[in-house]
Amino acid sequence: MTSEPDHLVxxxxxxxxxxxxxxxxxxxxxxxxxxxxxxxxxxxxxxxxRLELRVDRIERRLDLADSHA
Structure with missing residues (x-):
């Protein structure tokens, strides 16, 4: 009987x-x-x-950039 509980464990x-x-x-x-x-x-x-840098550069070239930037 004792081996059965051990087996179950x-x-x-x-x-x-x-x-x-x-x-x-x-x-x-x-x-x-x-x-x-x-x-x-x-x-x-x-x-x-990189896209953000390119857009910033384009805006500056077209004078679209805010003067706050």
């Missing part, structure tokens, strides 16, 4: 271990995906910064 511990392994793999995947999103966002921000 081991079954539950193995299930928990499998779930933790799956969660760990999922977290690794999510970290990689978030890193990719962050890198792409940084690229978009750089492009927007």
């Amino acid at each position: 081991l079954v539950y511990l193995r299930r928990i271990d499998e779930k933790v392994d799956r969660l760990s793999a999922d977290m690794h995947d999510l970290k990689a995906r978030v890193t990719g999103v962050e890198e792409n966002l940084a690229g978009v921000n750089r492009r927007l910064d």
Whole structure:
């Protein structure tokens, strides 16, 4: 009788271990995906910064820029 409860505990511990392994793999995947999103966002921000500089230069050439800038 005593081996049965031990066996049951081991079954539950193995299930928990499998779930933790799956969660760990999922977290690794999510970290990689978030890193990719962050890198792409940084690229978009750089492009927007360059566009802003170009628009400012065009406005100055056309005398459309505010004197406050």
